[in-house]
Amino acid sequence: MIPATNQRPPATILFIFGGSGDLNLRKLTPALYNLFIDKYLSEKFAVVGLGRSKYTDESFRERLLEGVQSFSRRKDDLDDTWKSFSPSISYLQMDADDAGAYPKLSDFVAAKKKEWGEEPNVVFYLAVAPQLVPDIATNLGKLPLCGEKSHVRIVVEKPFGHDLKTAQELNALLGGLFAEEQIYRIDHYLGKETVQNILALRFANSLFEPIWNRRYVEYVQITASETVGLEGRGGYYEGSGALRDMIQNHLLQMLCMVATEAPISFEANEVRNKKVDVLNAIRRIRPEQVNDVAVRGQYGPGEKDGKKIPGYREEEGVKPDSATETFAAVKLYVDNWRWEDVPFYLRTGKSLPEKATVITVQFKPAPYYAFPEEATQDWHSNQLTIGIQPDRDIRLRFQAKRPGQTLAIDPVEMVFSYKDAYSSQEPEAYETLLLDVMTGDATLFMRADQVEAAWKVVTPILEAWENQTPDFPNYAPGSWGPEAATQLIEKDGFHWTMK
Numbered sequence: 001m002i003p004a005t006n007q008r009p010p011a012t013i014l015f016i017f018g019g020s021g022d023l024n025l026r027k028l029t030p031a032l033y034n035l036f037i038d039k040y041l042s043e044k045f046a047v048v049g050l051g052r053s054k055y056t057d058e059s060f061r062e063r064l065l066e067g068v069q070s071f072s073r074r075k076d077d078l079d080d081t082w083k084s085f086s087p088s089i090s091y092l093q094m095d096a097d098d099a100g101a102y103p104k105l106s107d108f109v110a111a112k113k114k115e116w117g118e119e120p121n122v123v124f125y126l127a128v129a130p131q132l133v134p135d136i137a138t139n140l141g142k143l144p145l146c147g148e149k150s151h152v153r154i155v156v157e158k159p160f161g162h163d164l165k166t167a168q169e170l171n172a173l174l175g176g177l178f179a180e181e182q183i184y185r186i187d188h189y190l191g192k193e194t195v196q197n198i199l200a201l202r203f204a205n206s207l208f209e210p211i212w213n214r215r216y217v218e219y220v221q222i223t224a225s226e227t228v229g230l231e232g233r234g235g236y237y238e239g240s241g242a243l244r245d246m247i248q249n250h251l252l253q254m255l256c257m258v259a260t261e262a263p264i265s266f267e268a269n270e271v272r273n274k275k276v277d278v279l280n281a282i283r284r285i286r287p288e289q290v291n292d293v294a295v296r297g298q299y300g301p302g303e304k305d306g307k308k309i310p311g312y313r314e315e316e317g318v319k320p321d322s323a324t325e326t327f328a329a330v331k332l333y334v335d336n337w338r339w340e341d342v343p344f345y346l347r348t349g350k351s352l353p354e355k356a357t358v359i360t361v362q363f364k365p366a367p368y369y370a371f372p373e374e375a376t377q378d379w380h381s382n383q384l385t386i387g388i389q390p391d392r393d394i395r396l397r398f399q400a401k402r403p404g405q406t407l408a409i410d411p412v413e414m415v416f417s418y419k420d421a422y423s424s425q426e427p428e429a430y431e432t433l434l435l436d437v438m439t440g441d442a443t444l445f446m447r448a449d450q451v452e453a454a455w456k457v458v459t460p461i462l463e464a465w466e467n468q469t470p471d472f473p474n475y476a477p478g479s480w481g482p483e484a485a486t487q488l489i490e491k492d493g494f495h496w497t498m499k
């Protein structure tokens, strides 16, 4: 977390494998740029993007400037600030499979050490598909500079591994090459202010905790919807799909924040222990139950705002008969005293109508309703909604008497909005997390056992889906996904709040 004092990290070199990729363009460079503006970067800072694509330093900077122009939370005074920031960026064209290219990284570090007159911290950020991670880590591990343990950190993007087995193998491999304190398994949702605030809401107040359990909560739903389709990420996404890309990590981590028991301190391992307890308590899905509790979808071609949208299978890098899901919804149960039999519905997808991440805790209806039924038109209340993004807010929706001589009961909302409550702009998740890596704070990162426990939750679904041929495409771009996802929740008598 960003320290209260404006404490800068030491001299740092950040190597980004996948420098030419979407993540760097959309999130990492804009985050570094904002850290630079806020003076959180060391004056001795260099970032090197790596990839097979052809760029010069200059053309790479131009490309990243486009990213900042489109995706940075701050774009004002861009010309001057970018001029000061961009010289710290360079590009190294290299194939990650080419073991002979890695010594170039050591040469870069040695040159900077000489220029700066001090030993820099070296961060290797692996913003690449999970299949590439083992080879990159192995090649890095052979560099003499990685022997100097305290100066080197490695950041591994999600999904961590491709499944449980590869995640276990990767944990073992990394554990043999680096000390656990050097390994940062990133899940950027944990860096979001609104996600971190769930713990504050629950455990810095006494108001909600007494009702935060199976006696009062009817169900919980978490939606992370995106309007974008693939956007040129076929190389990565085709081998992943929505379950691996979003549910195994981001959505399960949000579920953990909602479901965890109170930690006794906010020390990194205590919080992580509590979250692992939640993952381990999630009821194992039996193979024959998968189709009842999990739905997958893939968008076909369509039209949005008068514009033609290509179907997923028409995107670059995607097989014409691809079985990769761009939508997934699951129903889970957390088997413990607090949550027994409370369903948790999770849903995510690409090419949906809205970009929004929202958690809804639905409380049970009043046990006895003395008001005449006809006085109440809208029964959707008793709800706490946590807006993660883009609306960052907490809404408590409850029934109230509409003023007037006739008795009418309607839902109203009490709203806490970040925008109204705080004048300063909060940092983006990647700003917080990159700074944490540079300062060596692992609180918001995943431990090996957490990642494996999350894979265990989705494994039965992955296995079942692998053995069935899906009826794809099965939803139109701009819709809320396949009809079966609506049924998943409505057959229980509930509904998605966004629809």
Ligand SMILES: NC(=O)C1=CN([C@@H]2O[C@H](COP(=O)(O)OP(=O)(O)OC[C@H]3O[C@@H](n4cnc5c(N)ncnc54)[C@H](OP(=O)(O)O)[C@@H]3O)[C@@H](O)[C@H]2O)C=CC1
Pocket: 017, 018, 019, 020, 021, 022, 023, 024, 026, 027, 050, 051, 052, 053, 054, 094, 095, 096, 097, 126, 127, 128, 129, 130, 132, 157, 158, 159, 188, 232, 233, 234, 235, 236, 237, 245
């Ligand atoms: N995009 C996003 O918003 C987010 C992405 N992530 C994670 O980031 C990771 C990357 O995703 P994303 O950036 O979207 O994917 P992209 O497909 O956009 O990028 C993949 C990157 O990998 C590089 N690459 C592929 N093969 C090689 C190789 N043999 N040698 C060197 N570089 C190679 C590509 O470079 P080149 O083609 O030039 O070789 C490219 O830079 C994934 O794990 C994803 O889950 C996490 C959060 C958000």
Ligand SMILES: O=C1O[C@H](COP(=O)(O)O)[C@@H](O)[C@H](O)[C@H]1O
Pocket: 226, 245, 246, 357
């Ligand atoms: O990890 C990922 O997250 C992004 C969505 O992140 P957000 O912060 O914009 O909600 C998603 O687009 C991408 O496919 C996935 O890899």
